[in-house]
Amino acid sequence: MTNAQRAEPSTSRTLDQTIGANIHTLMWHAQESQSRVAPLWGMSQAALSLKLRGKRPWFADEIDAAARHFQVTRDALFTKLPDLDSNQEPTGSSSGLALLDDYRVKKIEAHTAIASDRDATISQLPLAVGH
Numbered sequence: 001m002t003n004a005q006r007a008e009p010s011t012s013r014t015l016d017q018t019i020g021a022n023i024h025t026l027m028w029h030a031q032e033s034q035s036r037v038a039p040l041w042g043m044s045q046a047a048l049s050l051k052l053r054g055k056r057p058w059f060a061d062e063i064d065a066a067a068r069h070f071q072v073t074r075d076a077l078f079t080k081l082p083d084l085d086s087n088q089e090p091t092g093s094s095s096g097l098a099l100l101d102d103y104r105v106k107k108i109e110a111h112t113a114i115a116s117d118r119d120a121t122i123s124q125l126p127l128a129v130g131h
Helices: 015-030 034-040 045-052 060-070 096-124
Strands: none
Touching: 015 045, 015 060, 034 045, 034 060
């Protein structure tokens, strides 16, 4: 085979690969496994693995389920997120950074709301008085 006959590797991503990479990044940041989220989205872990790698197509209901799960817009999953460095932090600048930032803010807000609810519940408990 000559150099001219060799197929050049494609650097462009398909839409399914972009969606899969974005969802995988959100899963990583949420510290969620494929085996945990796959049943929530109506698929097996093996099917999710293929979708995350762009080997199988994403369907509208699956994209909707993933967007609701991570509390992001469906449109955001179609935008390429930034590449991650060895610490799994975004590199460079990209419009995809806004998605990660939005996800992080929502995660912090959720934890704050849970802590606030817990503190309110604790403050309403009667104090035990020892005899």
